[in-house]
Amino acid sequence: MRRRGAHFAMIDDCLTSANRIGFVLPRVSFDLHSHSTASDGVLAPHELVARAAARGVSALALTDHDTVQGVAEAQAAAQVAGIRLVNGVEISVSWLGRTVHIVGLNVDTDNAPLLAGLATVRSGRVERARKMADSLAAVGIGAAFEGAAVYATNLEMIGRTHFARFLVNSGRVGSMPSVFKRFLVPGKPGYVKHEWASLSEAVGWIVGAGGEAVIAHPGRYDMGRVRMNELLGEFRALGGTAIEVVCGSHTTGHVPVFADYAAAFGLKASTGSDFHAPGEGGRDFGRLQALPPRCVPIWQDWV
Ligand code: AMP
Ligand code: MN
Ligand code: MN
Ligand code: MN
Numbered sequence: 001m002r003r004r005g006a007h008f009a010m011i012d013d014c015l016t017s018a019n020r021i022g023f024v025l026p027r028v029s030f031d032l033h034s035h036s037t038a039s040d041g042v043l044a045p046h047e048l049v050a051r052a053a054a055r056g057v058s059a060l061a062l063t064d065h066d067t068v069q070g071v072a073e074a075q076a077a078a079q080v081a082g083i084r085l086v087n088g089v090e091i092s093v094s095w096l097g098r099t100v101h102i103v104g105l106n107v108d109t110d111n112a113p114l115l116a117g118l119a120t121v122r123s124g125r126v127e128r129a130r131k132m133a134d135s136l137a138a139v140g141i142g143a144a145f146e147g148a149a150v151y152a153t154n155l156e157m158i159g160r161t162h163f164a165r166f167l168v169n170s171g172r173v174g175s176m177p178s179v180f181k182r183f184l185v186p187g188k189p190g191y192v193k194h195e196w197a198s199l200s201e202a203v204g205w206i207v208g209a210g211g212e213a214v215i216a217h218p219g220r221y222d223m224g225r226v227r228m229n230e231l232l233g234e235f236r237a238l239g240g241t242a243i244e245v246v247c248g249s250h251t252t253g254h255v256p257v258f259a260d261y262a263a264a265f266g267l268k269a270s271t272g273s274d275f276h277a278p279g280e281g282g283r284d285f286g287r288l289q290a291l292p293p294r295c296v297p298i299w300q301d302w303v
Contacts (some may be wrong), residue, residue: 010269030299032061032286033103033216033272036259037153038070040161040278045070051278053081053287059299061105061272063088063193066121067157068109070247089114090216091205092196094119095231098223099196101216102235103244103270105298106207111209118205122156122198129158130247131192132184136163139189141172160184161276203238212298213240214270218248218261219254232265242298244290245269248283259292269295
């Protein structure tokens with residue numbers, strides 16, 4: 001039964017690629033969520049593009065946290081690699097006391113209000129990181145700020161991933177997933193509550209820069225149905241238009257759940273690996289499942 005379903009999904013992919021007179025065009029493989037050294041990825045933008053292209057991605061979005069600094073380099077590399085690069089960003093948001101991430105796609109990376117907004121979101125990171133280091137020192141882990149800073153190419157973007165790499169590479173914790181169980185999350189050493197952008201600011205900056213706002217990895221938020229409905233309703237009202245249905249941190253069980261939310265709220269569906277680093281957990285390029293056929297892909301109207 002599962003095999004049959006997969007087979008039909010494949011045929012459906014081919015049909016959506018067929019033009020009216022029946023030629024089957026090469027299928028575009030979209031990956032609309034990834035990180036470079038401009039935020040907390042380990043590959044420089046040009047290396048990231050080369051890896052994505054080598055693994056069959058033909059339309060990639062660079063969506064660094066709270067910055068578009070890597071996009072120009074990625075655009076140049078994409079021209080060389082012969083793939084499409086979508087200008088993107090992933091904005092950190094505080095919503096009802098939780099952290100939610102909003103991806104912006106096809107943003108104008110020269111838009112002044114967007115750039116000013118992102119600068120304000122980044123501005124608190126170093127002070128937060130100092131407090132995270134204090135919290136780790138209290139459980140006997142010293143010099144964590146300096147340790148994390150080694151992994152931050154761009155110090156103003158220092159964040160939890162850099163601390164996590166320090167904890168793993170100094171032998172204190174076995175793997176990245178276990179860091180985020182034992183440290184750096186609410187109630188655990190190294191977690192510091194932080195006020196990011198508001199949902200309305202983030203969606204406003206993205207839409208104001210000509211982009212489309214997307215709810216990132218909804219399956220990662222520990223929200224029941226009531227809260228998720230509230231989030232999606234507010235997001236839609238503010239001008240948000242899409243939600244990640246397939247993404248690196250979603251299980252196969254999440255996919256139909258968020259396809260249903262997309263349909264219920266009239267949101268388009270996006271897909272992205274959220275790639276950060278080779279071998280660091282999460283999904284690598286070129287391994288995402290297809291969107292369920294009932295989804296309206298965010299790229300439907302892209303030319
Ligand atoms: P920050 O913006 O500094 O709070 O860092 C958030 C980043 O930490 C995310 O973008 C991920 O890269 C990473 N992260 C958060 N939770 C996890 C997790 N459970 N496993 C792996 N990485 C995580
Ligand atoms: Mn990250
Ligand atoms: Mn995220
Ligand atoms: Mn991300």
